[in-house]
Amino acid sequence: MFIINCPFCGEREQSEFKAGGEAHIERPKQPTELSDDEWAEYLFMRKNIKGIQFERWNHIHGCRKWFNMVRDTSNDEIKAIYKMGEKPPVK
């Protein structure tokens, strides 16, 4: 359990949020031209990093807005939080 500082609402308990998985996976620009391998890569393959991970969260029991987070998955320490569309912080 940890506290998340929602960029819109401030500090709230993690149980108010829903994790949305790995961030910055870009939707294919030309879906019709994708091979099966490329579809599999986009839909299913994940970095699943132990360590510093960039991920999406939704304040589902609050403002219901999405935002991004940098978190160390080995100890659940939050390193940075930034809004959708903003550039990820450099490590």
Place this chain on the structure above:
Amino acid sequence: MKNRYSIFSLIKNAFSYHENWEKAWKDPTPKKEYDAVIVGGGGHGLATAYYLAKKHNMKNIAVVEKGWIGGGNTGRNTTIIRSNYLWDASAGLYNHALKIWEGLSQELNYNVMFSQRGVMNLAHNLQDVRDLKRRTHANRLNGIDAEYLNTEEVKKFCPIINTSPDIRYPVLGGTLQRRAGTARHDAVAWGYARGADEMGVDIIQNCEVKAIKRNGDSVEGLETTKGFIKTNKIGVVAAGHSSVIANMAGLKLPLESKPLQALVSEPVKPIIDTVVMSNAVHAYVSQSDKGELVIGAGTDDYISYSQKGSHDIVEGTLNAILELYPIFSRMRMLRQWGGIVDICPDASPIISKTSIKGLYFNCGWGTGGFKATPGSGDLFAHTIANDEPHELNAAFNINRFVSGDLVDEHGAAAVAH
């Protein structure tokens, strides 16, 4: 040849105050080269090594484990064994394991305390009822024992369940697999370790893999904390850390690693002689031989390797437990822990070759790997030895995420994954 465990060896050793038991497995230093190396000394990894040696005559092999054997998810699960899966591929896989479980203590000469006390799955709404009835029929067509119980029959089989229609999620019925049950999880790891060790397998603990050495499209060996080990075949059975190992070989897997929590209560006298699982409210409970209630909770929804998990998950599970079993309202919980489970998008495992020659993965067991331990080891050993999958694990290849031929057990199994 190891001395066999028996009532006579027990009596004999009693005279020397149990101080002279033979070591169940050696503590070898790694050799320079092996025919195959298994990464991960949990139940699945040790079973893989055991069947490689026993059925495929590969004796020059090693199991490397970064901690101690059985110290990961093997020692953290809730020990439930069942095979009542919906789809044919899953039914084949898990029933293969269940059949091995039934003779495992004799085969290993090690009491894994396999107890076929039955597993009951409860239905709490009309959709549950329909799903569970459908699964009962599907199981029977696949030769798996399954019964559908109405509310009275559920109450008769497990009298402490609150079957009042007034509770928030009333019990409308359930399924029962009588051949299902539990086993002692540590004993499974130790039994396979002892058996593998006897056939010459090196079980190397405190040996963490740091890198996988590749030569083009094939593997050459492993860089570990105990030095370089040369081998042409690497079988990875690293559960929650599968993606970490895959990353070393430049592979990406369709996995997310999340904490799955469980907890045990203080020990009490026998009160529940079966396993009861509930899909809709996500709570399952059984009682260990020590008398503790063993309670399984759900997974957290965020990726984490911290083996902790969040409190609200435990709270939700205990809410459900208390509603179904008011008798437990004053029980105190003794311990809580988390294990890191690697979950596939279709909640089915991967037992497969990869695009790299000599590199095999057995992963993605998610929240339900313990029950499959013997079958998983047997089929993975087959896959490694023959460089081809067995017909029972052919559907669980890694290419299904490209072809789209998924084994979609998500929510279709007895408990929502």
